[in-house]
Amino acid sequence: MASLEVENVVKRFGPVEALKGINLSADDGEFLVLVGPSGCGKSTLLNMIAGLDSITEGRIIIDGQVVNDVHPKDRDMAMVFQSYALYPNMTVERNISFGMEMRKVPKPERDKAVMEVAKLLQIEGLLKRRPGQLSGGQRQRVAMGRALVRNPKIFLFDEPLSNLDAKLRVEMRTEIKKLHQRLGTTIVYVTHDQIEAMTLATRIAVMQNGELHQFGAPQEIYDRPANTFVAGFMGSPPMNLIPARIGKNGAGVNAEIATADERTLRLQLNGQAASLENRVNSEVLVGLRPEAITDPESRDAGAIIQEVECLVEVTEPTGPDMLAVLRLGGIEAVSRMRSSSRVRPGERAKFAVNMSKAVLFDPETEQRI
């Protein structure tokens, strides 16, 4: 168990700056998820935490101790790799105990530890097999076993579920969360899957092009994305970013949005009126999650709700609910309706917009206002 701090960490490969000054921290027992599209530098950062990549600038601190120059094997971390990286020539048992063997743990102790972990992960029956004889899910368990058996200060996961099929991925995701609840060890987990990030993390770091866009609790990142990238990356379907103009009338400050039939929709922004005074008549992006635009019957109680009428372009039933695509402010906005909703494509329908969930972005800087 340990706390982790990443201070102004920079990584350069020649002239290329792969990480541009990252600041992160995880308290003891936290589940920190680094999420971002391919090539955002999240795996590089993980490797640097593990000690497998050198740090160009900045510091990595574990339990108050700078570990920049500490050899990976002395950092007391265990890692689960994307490809699992099981040694093909060794049995499952040897794979799991290899780390202890290298650390000269006596055989009886090793055997005991292997058995405990095997029981925890339900792989007792596989101990004598080789990795080549295992299915993807079994390999995944063995890879986790190899990390668990060491009982390290910090677990590192590098996209551990990306090689599994969809069903198994969900199962293993739950397993990992259970494991974290049970062991309470600090975990740093890399993924490009925003759902994995949301479900697992106690804190999420959203990265892109070597930059940290936002670092915070999952719900905070979901509800109040720091910029349009985070708004678009987290959540599926992504947050609707509707172009609008800030207007002011007798009722207060509102966002004026052009609809498909060339009428203007006015969404009240009284909750944030004070901060918008100086933006009157300027362009903004109104960020609304699909579930903030629903049928009037399923609106949230106690929120600022505004009813609007809109033309429905397409409906997409998903089973638990139905997505309706509306044209709003020149973009296709997605709304999440109840599956029993009666809206039809090509018809006008009433929608309840939850304005207390709305966030505004500056279209120039793409930052949240």
Place this chain on the structure above:
Amino acid sequence: MSFHVSRPASGTQTLWRVLLYSILIFFALIYLAPLYVMVITSLKSLDEIRAGNLMLPPLDPNFDAWAKSWSAACVGVECSGISRYFFNSFKMAIPAVAISTFMGAFNGYVLTKWRFKGADIVFALILFGCFIPFQIVLVPMATILGWLGLAQTTPGLILVHVTYGLCFTTLFFRNYYQAFPDELIRAAKLDGAGFFQTFWRVLLPNSLPIVVVTVIWQFTNIWNDFLFGASFASGNAAPMTVALNNVVNTSTSVKEYNVDMASAIYAALPTLIVYVLAGRYFVRGLMAGAVKG
């Protein structure tokens, strides 16, 4: 899944097939003819050979020539057979193959998994060695063996073969390890395995295909080498190839073709056996090294 549908062969197709196979069989026979002549000649008596009929099977097949070649043929002035030189070749080839293979594996490991500045230049220089003809290194090599006091000895010849083979073995292993997943090496590092432990416990046990390729390649080259053997280890330490030459060139009263042929087969047998035993790995291994996974 193949979508190939076999259709009943039309007349022209059958004709092409017949023609194709005829040509293939014809060339196969041409290639096999020398071996055939060697084997039947070695089983004939000298009288029968003198009677001509080169291609006919022996009337009274026997292994007299084989026995004589093994224990009584004259190699130069000494008439005690080729067996001694046969073992000389093993004493030279086995250590030379083992050492050059091992060092090649080690080079490949360092050049791919513990990369240092200039690793590619070092590799290019080593690769360059593959293109240096034998003849060029003869004189400098002789000088060095003289300094080391290893001239005309088996250890000297081993040194020569290891040095020369290293370029090839390094090339093989380097390319194989290039495609070897880095994550395994990283996992070993985190598991606490050091530089040598990673090599011994993780990399080497997963290198069977390329080890087989290298061993076949090195064994064939070293066993069949004549020039280095003749230059650096004539006399008592001479390898089989040099002895074979001496058997054939020893001028006594008669030219014993059957003994010559038997000796030649002895000389070729070990490489043949290696191919038969490990040949299927050879192709697989070559592919494994060439195609990046």
